[in-house]
Amino acid sequence: MDERNVRIGLFDSGVGGLTVLSACRRMLPQATFFYYGDNGNAPYGSRTCGEISELVDGGVGALLGAEVDAIVLACNTATAVCAERLRGRLNIPVVGMEPAIKPAAERYHDVLVLATPRTAESERLRVLVGKFPQCNITVCALPGLAGAIEAYLTQGEVFSLAEHLPPAKPQAVVLGCTHYAFFRREIGAHYGVPVYDGGEGTARQVKALLGAAVDKEGAKNTKTNKSLHSEWSAGGDRRVNFIGKYAVENRKIYERMFKNA
Numbered sequence: 001m002d003e004r005n006v007r008i009g010l011f012d013s014g015v016g017g018l019t020v021l022s023a024c025r026r027m028l029p030q031a032t033f034f035y036y037g038d039n040g041n042a043p044y045g046s047r048t049c050g051e052i053s054e055l056v057d058g059g060v061g062a063l064l065g066a067e068v069d070a071i072v073l074a075c076n077t078a079t080a081v082c083a084e085r086l087r088g089r090l091n092i093p094v095v096g097m098e099p100a101i102k103p104a105a106e107r108y109h110d111v112l113v114l115a116t117p118r119t120a121e122s123e124r125l126r127v128l129v130g131k132f133p134q135c136n137i138t139v140c141a142l143p144g145l146a147g148a149i150e151a152y153l154t155q156g157e158v159f160s161l162a163e164h165l166p167p168a169k170p171q172a173v174v175l176g177c178t179h180y181a182f183f184r185r186e187i188g189a190h191y192g193v194p195v196y197d198g199g200e201g202t203a204r205q206v207k208a209l210l211g212a213a214v215d216k217e218g219a220k221n222t223k224t225n226k227s228l229h230s231e232w233s234a235g236g237d238r239r240v241n242f243i244g245k246y247a248v249e250n251r252k253i254y255e256r257m258f259k260n261a
C-alpha cells in the first residue's frame with residue numbers, strides 16, 4: 001500500500017495517545033492520521049471493563065466513519081480490555097499498545113511496570129510478564145496518575161508527580177500507560193534509571209503491518225519532529241486530523257507538546 005494513501009486512526013481515552021501519534025507521525029511521515037480522544041470520559045483506568053468497552057466502541061466507530069485503514073488503540077487500558085474483541089469484529093488491522101517490558105527485561109533484572117488499575121490486573125499483562133521468569137518484574141497500579149496528567153494538560157491543574165509514584169529501587173521503569181509518556185524524563189529522574197515506553201514499538205508495528213511498500217518509502221522518509229516542523233503550516237499539521245468533541249483541544253495540546261520537540 002502506498003503510504004500516501006494510508007489513513008490511520010488512533011484512539012485514546014484522552015491526551016495520552018498523542019504521544020503515540022507523535023511516534024507514528026515520525027515513522028510514517030506521508031500517511032494521514034485521525035485522532036479521537038474521549039477526554040470527557042477520561043480517565044478510563046479505574047472504570048469497569050463494560051464501561052470501557054462501550055466507550056471504546058464509540059470512539060472506534062467515529063474513526064471507522066473517517067474510513068481509516070487501520071486502528072491504533074493508543075491506550076494500554078483500551079488494548080487490555082478491547083483489542084481481542086475488536087480484532088474479531090473489524091476487517092481492518094487493530095494495533096494495540098504493549099508495555100515495553102521485553103527491551104527492559106532483556107537488559108535489567110529489577111523492572112518496575114507502572115500502569116492503570118485495569119491494565120495492571122489484565123490477563124494480557126500477566127501473560128507478558130510471565131514471558132520473563134528470569135527477571136524480578138513488579139507491576140504497580142497507579143489509580144490517579146493518568147487523570148492528573150489529563151487534568152494538567154487540558155486544564156493546567158498542577159499536581160505532584162512524586163505523590164503518585166510508588167517507592168521502589170528498580171533498575172528500569174516501563175510505562176504501561178500512554179499518558180505517562182509525557183512525563184518520561186521526570187519519571188526517569190525520580191527513580192534515576194532508564195525508562196521504556198511502547199510508543200516507538202507500536203509505531204514500528206503499524207508501519208510493518210501496512211506493508212513492504214510503506215517500509216521502503218518510510219525508510220527513506222522517516223523524519224524527526226524538527227524536520228516535520230517546517231512542513232507544519234500556520235494552520236497546523238495538515239496530515240493529522242482530530243475528530244470528536246475534543247478535537248480542538250487535542251490539536252492544541254499536540255501542537256504545544258510536539259511541534260518543537
Ligand code: DGL
Pocket residue numbers: 012013014016017042043044045046074075076077078116119146147176177178179
Ligand atoms: N492512556 C491510557 C492508557 O494507556 C488510558 C489512561 C486512562 O484513561 O486511565 O492506559
